[in-house]
Amino acid sequence: MVLAKNQHLLLTNSFKERESSEDTKPTRKIKIKRLNFDIYIQSMRIYGAPKITKELEKMGIKIAEKTVGNYMREMGIKARYIKPFIKTTIDPDFDNNLKNLLQEQFNPEKPNAIWCLDITYIDTKA
Numbered sequence: 001m002v003l004a005k006n007q008h009l010l011l012t013n014s015f016k017e018r019e020s021s022e023d024t025k026p027t028r029k030i031k032i033k034r035l036n037f038d039i040y041i042q043s044m045r046i047y048g049a050p051k052i053t054k055e056l057e058k059m060g061i062k063i064a065e066k067t068v069g070n071y072m073r074e075m076g077i078k079a080r081y082i083k084p085f086i087k088t089t090i091d092p093d094f095d096n097n098l099k100n101l102l103q104e105q106f107n108p109e110k111p112n113a114i115w116c117l118d119i120t121y122i123d124t125k126a
Helices: 002-012 015-022 028-042 049-058 065-075
Strands: none
Touching (some): 028 049, 028 065, 049 065
């Protein structure tokens, strides 16, 4: 008879009942996903996992960058990379700014008065 009472308690306190009662409160994962999204929106959709992780650490939440990246992937959000501005055009007035200092007189009056340089190739890998 003692077993019957315990079995009744086990049936009423089944996993399904415990699972459904815990679904009402948000889990840590859901809370962090919400914070991820809030930080992402506040950053104008620019921040990625590294910066969001740093923001969460400032809030006192300890989490791995990999986990934040996984949550972002699950939510379908990505960081936006902003390319730096690179000027690719040359001023049309470039030739007019150059000055002919030698005036085609290639025989200087004294040594080391005029220097000339021709840069054909500069090794930038070193």
